[in-house]
Amino acid sequence: MTERTVLITGAATGIGMALAQRLDREGWKVFAGVNRSTPEALVENSSDRLVVIPINVTDRDQIGRALAIVEQAVGERGLDLLIHNAAMTGAPGPLEFVDIDQFKFLMDVNLWGPLRLTQTFLPLLRRSGAARIVNVTSTSVYLTIPLGGAYPISKSAYRALSNHMRMELAPFGIDVTALEPGGVKTPMTGFEEEEERLCWQTIPEGMREEYQRRFEFPAAALSEGFEFESPDSFADKVYRQIVCARKFKPVYVIGKGVAFMPWMHRLLPLTVLERIFKKLFRMKA
Numbered sequence: 001m002t003e004r005t006v007l008i009t010g011a012a013t014g015i016g017m018a019l020a021q022r023l024d025r026e027g028w029k030v031f032a033g034v035n036r037s038t039p040e041a042l043v044e045n046s047s048d049r050l051v052v053i054p055i056n057v058t059d060r061d062q063i064g065r066a067l068a069i070v071e072q073a074v075g076e077r078g079l080d081l082l083i084h085n086a087a088m089t090g091a092p093g094p095l096e097f098v099d100i101d102q103f104k105f106l107m108d109v110n111l112w113g114p115l116r117l118t119q120t121f122l123p124l125l126r127r128s129g130a131a132r133i134v135n136v137t138s139t140s141v142y143l144t145i146p147l148g149g150a151y152p153i154s155k156s157a158y159r160a161l162s163n164h165m166r167m168e169l170a171p172f173g174i175d176v177t178a179l180e181p182g183g184v185k186t187p188m189t190g191f192e193e194e195e196e197r198l199c200w201q202t203i204p205e206g207m208r209e210e211y212q213r214r215f216e217f218p219a220a221a222l223s224e225g226f227e228f229e230s231p232d233s234f235a236d237k238v239y240r241q242i243v244c245a246r247k248f249k250p251v252y253v254i255g256k257g258v259a260f261m262p263w264m265h266r267l268l269p270l271t272v273l274e275r276i277f278k279k280l281f282r283m284k285a
């Protein structure tokens with residue numbers, strides 16, 4: 001095999017599918033990890049180089065089987081690029097009542113999943129000689145989202161994991177970066193009334209009104225407050241800025257109208273940021 005090789009998780013939808021197809025068009029051998037289903041669009045709009053592999057990032061046995069499939073295809077050539085794209089939202093509601101089991105599952109997918117996969121695929125990445133890892137975190141790490149803390153907390157932990165991974169793997173010649181997306185129109189960013197219902201449902205009746213008097217459900221503010229671009233346009237930026245980079249920067253913030261977020265976070269004191277978030281999320285006290 002002479003092509004460069006990449007494994008992308010969560011490739012059945014959104015950013016993952018757009019990245020898989022973009023890299024496929026650029027001549028890469030793409031291993032597309034899918035969780036619950038394989039949409040026809042993924043296969044129909046790709047070359048027959050692309051290989052679809054079931055990968056639930058919480059399932060160690062399935063990850064082991066995925067390793068065997070990729071290893072058989074790449075052999076001694078190794079794997080050049082691993083893109084940890086799979087993630088979920090969920091565990092809605094205030095920290096006072098958030099379901100800790102749901103929160104743990106979210107961490108299992110968003111934090112332990114990429115670590116589990118990295119540990120499994122490192123021997124194959126080492127064989128490449130110039131391997132790279134992209135950790136897809138989120139610009140939500142710059143926000144404090146009342147009633148929606150689980151997802152940004154998981155991504156903040158993952159951002160820290162990415163920094164540590166970068167330091168520990170650099171001496172082995174493996175380059176690691178964190179990609180912080182924002183404002184990409186995908187199934188994850190659609191405002192769902194069902195999510196809002198679940199959020200209020202986590203709060204026991206005696207306290208629900210107390211919360212509703214003080215907070216609005218944050219997803220609507222997020223949907224209205226951000227501009228969105230298509231996954232294809234986003235994947236094009238990722239390809240040009242990250243995949244084609246000679247050497248990775250530690251972090252890439254990519255997406256419509258999100259470039260200011262790290263600067264805002266660096267320059268403003270937390271008390272000022274909190275006033276902005278209270279206004280953005282329409283807190284009433």
Ligand SMILES: NC(=O)c1ccc[n+]([C@@H]2O[C@H](COP(=O)([O-])OP(=O)(O)OC[C@H]3O[C@@H](n4cnc5c(N)ncnc54)[C@H](OP(=O)(O)O)[C@@H]3O)[C@@H](O)[C@H]2O)c1
Pocket residue numbers: 009010011012013014015016034035036037055056057058084085086087088109136137138139140180181182183184185186187188189
């Ligand atoms: N869109 C944005 O503006 C935005 C902003 C910040 C960060 N991000 C990040 O970008 C990445 C892609 O998200 P997206 O916007 O493209 O959303 P998406 O379309 O919902 O993609 C998430 C993918 O992850 C997969 N997934 C979920 N649980 C999984 C599991 N246990 N094992 C393996 N795969 C699993 C999903 O597959 P199933 O549906 O089959 O479970 C889905 O294909 C995520 O890491 C997300 O946090 C996106």
